[in-house]
Amino acid sequence: MMPGSSKKKRDTEKSPVSELSDDLLVEIMRWRDLVSHPDHRKKLPQSTLAGFFFETYDITSRQVSRSRRYQSVSGNWCPRINASLSFLPKCERLDIMDSCNGLLLCRCWKSTDGKMIDYVVCNPATEKWVVVPATNWSSKLWAIRLGFDPAVSSHFHVFEFVDAFVLDAADRRRHIKVVGVYSSKAGVWTHESTGNHLVDICIFSPSVFFGGVMYLSSYNDLVIALDMEGKCKVIRTPAPRDGCGAYDISQSQGRLYLANHGDSEVSIWALDDSSTGNWTLKNKVSHLQLFEKEYLSMHDYNVIIHPEDNGIIVLCTQLHIGGQSLTKVLSYNVDSREQHFMTDLGWYCRIPYLSYVPLFSESLADAH
Structure with missing residues (x-):
């Protein structure tokens, strides 16, 4: 090696940061602190809806098999998401229970008998994850939710809804009697009775x-509101639901929206004030506008208000000969009144369809 070649190599491998002046570095640090502050991050635009996590099932074999899938609906701007979540700890079976502001709540079965489980909260975009200890009820529950707001805190909450049947097998009622709440900041579960609320x-x-x-x-024509201590409040919906089942609710631009499925149209309502329970009718969209003639034969559908613009996303399922079902994703622009086909989710899909909005920051406290 010729004299001076080592020094020359080191000079060419210098970090670009080393060329910045002290004044410029100080300015960069100030802007970083300014943007990352929770009060300011609330005002910044959030990532838009990227896709959906869901399950498919195969009934062609003797034993029904399930498969976890992710479908993008927003092009190539979001990094490729691996539905297998192979970066998580190994377990016998993994169920995705909920999605909230870029994080997924999963239930990880460690043994085939279902006696050993944990929850795992993860960020698919950064592949960071946190284990949450299960409770004595966790293996028996399916009504489990995740609460997370990265603009406020890097900590999250897990909500367990324990119904009367789990508490007492002789009681065949399914209404919720106890709410369990796990705080990642405190690292403990607390439990609160729903009292007289049905x-x-x-x-x-x-x-x-x-x-x-x-x-x-x-x-029962109610929206349930739970704070982070598990205390329950009920908000009556603006009108009785047409048909069976529950309303579709969504968040868009800092407001709670409710979609009521009618026989021939969908009415969209926005909650003005949770303390008074006042709603405002925002739009009514006929099925013909929403689906057009090609999709009017749908068997069932779910409505999601787009989180950032004046649009509606519809997941509609059509039944075909032989009991086969195909789920399609459509979009409807309220302003232009135009409907567009977005993508197929495929055959034999099953609810829930969990909306995924990617989170690219490292906002997950105590993550691996």
Whole structure:
């Protein structure tokens, strides 16, 4: 090696940061602190809806098999998401229970008998994860939700909804009697009785978390509001639901929206004030506008208000000969009144369809 070649190599491998002046470095650090502050991050635009996590099932074999999938609906701007979540700790079976502001809540079965489980909260975009200890009820529950707001804190909450049947097998009622809440900041579970409130949520009912409150739709024309201590409040919906099941609720631009499925149209309502329970009718969209003639034969559908613009996303399932089902994703622009086909989720899909909005920051406290 010729004299001076080592020094020349080191000079060419210098970090670009080393060329910056002290004044410029100080300015960069100031801007970083300014942007990362929770009060300012609330005002910044959030990542938009990227896709959906869901399950498919195969009934062609003797034994029904399940498969976890992710489908993008927003092009190539979001990094490729691996639905297998292979970066998580190994377990016998993994169920994705909920999605909230870029994080997923999973239930990890460690043994085939279901006696050893944990929850895992993870960020698919950064592949960071945190283990949450299960409770004595965790293996018996399906109504489990995740609460997380990266603009407020890097900590999250897990909500368990324990129904009367789990508490007493002789009691065939399914309404929720106890709410368990896990705080990642405190590292403990707390439990609160729902008292006299008749909380009758569907295990796959949509949920929304913002402003430190978890909102869920209920069968009995109510929206359930739970704070981070598990205290329950009920908000009556603006009109009785047309048909069976629960309402579709969504969050868009800092407000709670409710979609009521009618016989021939969908009405969209926005919650003005949770303390008064006042709603405002925002739009009514006929099925013909929403689906056009090609999709009017759908068997079932779910409505999601787009988190950032004046649009509606519809996941509609069509039944075909032989009991086969195909789920399609459509979009409808309220301003232009135009409907567009977005993508197929494929055959034999099953609810819930969990909306995924990617989170690219490292906002997950105590993550691996």
